[in-house]
Amino acid sequence: MKIVIVDDNKTNLMIVEKILRRAGYNNLLLLPSAGELYQYLQLDAPSPCEVPVDLILMDMMMPEVDGIEACRTVLANERFTDLPIIFVTAMGDSNKMAEAMDAGALDYVMKPINKVELLARIRSVLRLKLEKDLRKERDKRIQYELDLARQVQRSMLSGPLQEKDVNISAVYRPTFELAGDFYAWYQIGPNQYGVILLDMMGHGISSSLVGMYIYSALKDTIMGIVDPEMVMKELNRRMLQLHAPDSLINYYFTAIYFVLDTKKQTIEYVNAGHPTGIAIVDQEVKFLSEGCCALGFFEEIEVTKGVIPYQQAARILMFTDGLSEWLEEKYEDAMDKLSTCLQAEDMVDPAVLLHQLQPGWELVDPPKDDMCLVLISTN
CATH class of the missing domain: 3.60.40.10 (PPM-type phosphatase domain)
Structure with a gap:
């Protein structure tokens, strides 16, 4: 289970990290910008390998590339279409929050962070990801069996x-x-x-x-x-x-x-x-x-x-x-x-x-x- 936290504010990174570690989430990666997130995910690599990441917690307002644009870019990559993203933001603009959800984010948490709320939303999103992963594995297995059945049928x-x-x-x-x-x-x-x-x-x-x-x-x-x-x-x-x-x-x-x-x-x-x-x-x-x-x-x-x-x-x-x-x-x-x-x-x-x-x-x-x-x- 790996969670990536993206925020240009070091204090916010430390707060989120402390909450998660106390809750038992120890496989964490802290990144200060969307650009470093892109590098970690290898979005521009010609033949990218699979990068283990289960959840991204991301600030909405960041310099150069904001969270909404980063969310769209990551989810547009075929490897990360189903990757859950939760925004952790101080912005209370309902239009911006609607835009964030339209970009593909699954949820958001308002700053100052409520520890109980953050952990509850993380558990909810991770359950959804687990269900999607199981479905994808099942679909892959069914497709394999269909391909095998097709070969048998054609051979007859x-x-x-x-x-x-x-x-x-x-x-x-x-x-x-x-x-x-x-x-x-x-x-x-x-x-x-x-x-x-x-x-x-x-x-x-x-x-x-x-x-x-x-x-x-x-x-x-x-x-x-x-x-x-x-x-x-x-x-x-x-x-x-x-x-x-x-x-x-x-x-x-x-x-x-x-x-x-x-x-x-x-x-x-x-x-x-x-x-x-x-x-x-x-x-x-x-x-x-x-x-x-x-x-x-x-x-x-x-x-x-x-x-x-x-x-x-x-x-x-x-x-x-x-x-x-x-x-x-x-x-x-x-x-x-x-x-x-x-x-x-x-x-x-x-x-x-x-x-x-x-x-x-x-x-x-x-x-x-x-x-x-x-x-x-x-x-």
Whole structure:
């Protein structure tokens, strides 16, 4: 516990020091000016180290730099934003006292000093600082855990796939550290690929945790069942297992899942309440709209499987509503714009597709909703 006392009057310094030492505060530093306070705090150092100080008691009227200006300067430094400052002053001007509080001081004590009052105000301010320090430590720990969870979440997502018969890649831009959008793809057989994109209700930690629960079941479900209709029913069953009878919130998610068979040249898919996917097959635009409702609402769901055959080549774009809402703010015909960009012969990179829609998209503010798109093209 270190307290710095700043006053240009040596007698005042001695009085405050004596009161504090008798109260058990022995780690004290006495400074005669705001300039020396700046030097002690190393405000001008290019790479300042942390200076241990828990409280500043400061006179308001001092030569060269007065207490109010010093208060503003110290608190403007990022390291000392939460440092408590108490003015010890003989000035009774209410306007000046209001200015001092506006500058960021937490309290003031009038001269001549009342020992009981001074110590009570110090205890009050130090309690507040302790609470702030604990909160900052807690926030730092939570941020560390969020960063770790984000790394785990990102590591679970499928990496780009480049095979002789297919290319698959994605762009993923969450609004927060943790997102509710997930995607995955698996090679089911020599010429078969299962691809899924899902969007969990809500944002942040809760949606991410529920999404990771579903994600943990994806590989076994897709590799073991394969058929889009049965996969969606199984994921719906898994989602319903999370529902508690007394819960006010029942989570759900939308998804598109399809099986691409490059030997049979077919795309079998189910759209579970998700934004419509776009397929370019033999230069013709097809929409992935057949399917069912979002998953997690009902125990029994009716599922309609869509089948799209192709002769030469296919290119499929799936995206979450974060992208569609973002595009709708820019274009009246968002789907037409997406379809047109997707028809370019060399369009195999979703980042390039986004660049055509919004040059410098990666530099603009994060979207209002998690944004994800997956692009699949046959060779």
